[in-house]
Amino acid sequence: MSLPPQAEVPPRHRRTPGWIGLGWVAVLSVVAWHHIPRAHANHTHTGGTQLHIATIHGNNGTSTSPGDQDEQYCVQSRTASIDGTRMANFIEETLVKLSTIWDGTANWRVDLWRASKFCFDYDSATRATIEYEYHIKDDWYEVSLCGSYYSCVVFDNAVYDGYHTHYKWGYSYLQTEHVNSYDTRARKFINHETGHILGLKDPDYYGHCLNSVMHNDLYSSMGCTDPVWYPTANDKNSVTRIADRANTW
Ligand SMILES: [Zn+2]
Ligand SMILES: [Zn+2]
Known part of the structure; x- marks a missing residue:
């Protein structure tokens, strides 16, 4: 599930007063059975x-x-x-x-x-x-x-x-x-x-199921069925593009 940016109240914070929280959630849900073709899309x-x-x-x-x-x-x-x-x-x-x-x-x-x-x-x-x-x-x-x-x-x-x-x-x-x-x-x-x-990022839409620890069966609600629990080559490539400042798409 991808949520829009939102301001949140920090839990017990030690650092900055004006605190902006942004993030995603992961939910465990029931594994679906049908096969979803894997897209070759960016997820950064x-x-x-x-x-x-x-x-x-x-x-x-x-x-x-x-x-x-x-x-x-x-x-x-x-x-x-x-x-x-x-x-x-x-x-x-x-x-x-x-x-x-x-x-x-x-x-x-x-x-x-x-x-x-x-x-x-x-x-x-x-x-x-x-x-x-x-x-x-x-x-x-x-x-x-x-x-x-x-x-x-x-x-x-x-x-x-x-x-x-x-x-x-x-x-x-x-x-x-x-x-x-x-x-x-x-x-x-x-x-x-x-x-x-x-x-x-999490999946952007139903069926956006890369071979990715971000798009695994924690997101069966989005049609993703891959049980992968570790960072894949796809994930590492995506992070490398972020590190290179090459994630323009
Ligand atoms: Zn997530
Ligand atoms: Zn940066």
Whole structure:
């Protein structure tokens, strides 16, 4: 489901007063059976304001520490039912340790680094240097885009780089029920929401079903049946075009 940009009230925010939230939702629904031909279409944001993390265009870290053009993330459980360390380990495994992962995409301009502490354990100045965050909670009523049913991504702190406007901070709000089994389905949600952080979109219309973690059977309501739970070559190509500032279509 793709929703228009909307202003939202931040949940417990430490950073900017004028907060604009933008994002998408993922919904798990019943798998459909009919085959949908795969389109060869773009699924990135284009134009003057693009929803992705601002560091996607660069890579300046080392093999042992992130640079300011890399993507550091922190994890924060906000429910007693999720052990924060276990979830952070699971997210890190999903993003950087399995065989098909987001980490390393676009010649390492996607370079994901887990912050050593939980998000709320940082002072605000240090936390402001962390590019994006995963929060897990039993509902997201305070994030209107997510509500009680959806996981979603919102961005904050728009910056212009001379080419387009993108965002210094991103937030992936995950529903407990989407990730608490620590299984392939949980990885599907984590990889999907991370795809939003990196600039990818949900299906634009019914039957817009690329071979993509963004257009998988989480979107059976849009006719998509692919169970893929990891970023595909198609997804990585799309993110590479964003990083190259070549996503003009
Ligand atoms: Zn989505
Ligand atoms: Zn950008």
